[in-house]
Amino acid sequence: MYEEEVMDTVAEEATEEVVYQDETLVCKECGNEFVFTVGEQKFYAEKGFVNKPKTCKACRDAKKNAGKPERQYFEAVCADCGGVAKVTFEPNPERPVYCSACFEARRKPRD
Ligand SMILES: [Zn+2]
Ligand SMILES: [Zn+2]
Incomplete structure (x- = not known):
């Protein structure tokens, strides 16, 4: 059963x-x-x-x-202080490249 x-x-x-x-x-x-x-x-x-x-x-x-920068950075020599300039575009050898400090200083009106 x-x-x-x-x-x-x-x-x-x-x-x-x-x-x-x-x-x-x-x-x-x-x-x-x-x-x-x-x-x-x-x-x-x-x-x-x-x-x-x-x-x-x-x-x-x-x-x-x-920790990673999102963009690609290019290194160039700053035309002003000679330091390392990090730019987000490929530097054109015919145009001066400035580091961020110098870029800021040039952008601001001096007076
Ligand atoms: Zn979450
Ligand atoms: Zn500089």
Whole structure:
């Protein structure tokens, strides 16, 4: 009559797999909720990270980029003081380039 019950005991040996699920976390930086996705969780597991991210991707990206200048800078010799002038355009050898200090000084009216 109850033959089916015997079958069940065999299946229990199956290896337990970690089941990942998207997780909603709250960013410590901006307070917004963000999703710790399955892909990210696997990435973290692969890298051996035990802690969950504390900040959202936007905040993490902002931090990552904080030290880097967004634009490309060219270095030239300041035509005024001879110091290093960093400019956002490729310096034209025929035109004088000024460092930021000299540029500011020239822009301001002297009197
Ligand atoms: Zn954030
Ligand atoms: Zn200068």
